[in-house]
Amino acid sequence: MESIHNITLKESLGAFENEQIVEMIEQAKSIRSVASPLGLDHASLIRKMKCLGIRKK
Numbered sequence: 001m002e003s004i005h006n007i008t009l010k011e012s013l014g015a016f017e018n019e020q021i022v023e024m025i026e027q028a029k030s031i032r033s034v035a036s037p038l039g040l041d042h043a044s045l046i047r048k049m050k051c052l053g054i055r056k057k
Contacts, residue, residue, distance in 0.1 A: 018052045021045070031056055 007015075024034045035045040049056075 014052060017048065018054060021049060021052070021054055025054070025056075 021034070021038070024037065025031065028034045031045065031049075032042050035042045038045065040048065
């Protein structure tokens with residue numbers, strides 16, 4: 001990860017979200033089952049994944 005001084009808050013949040021989502025997807029049986037623990041509905045998770053460049057397994 002980049003130095004804390006060379007990264008914006010938006011970039012830092014994006015990296016954190018990406019890491020959390022990818023980790024949960026790798027452990028889950030379905031994308032739908034990942035949404036609820038993250039506090040998102042399925043459609044919102046799909047949009048966030050698209051925005052962050054995360055592909056389904």
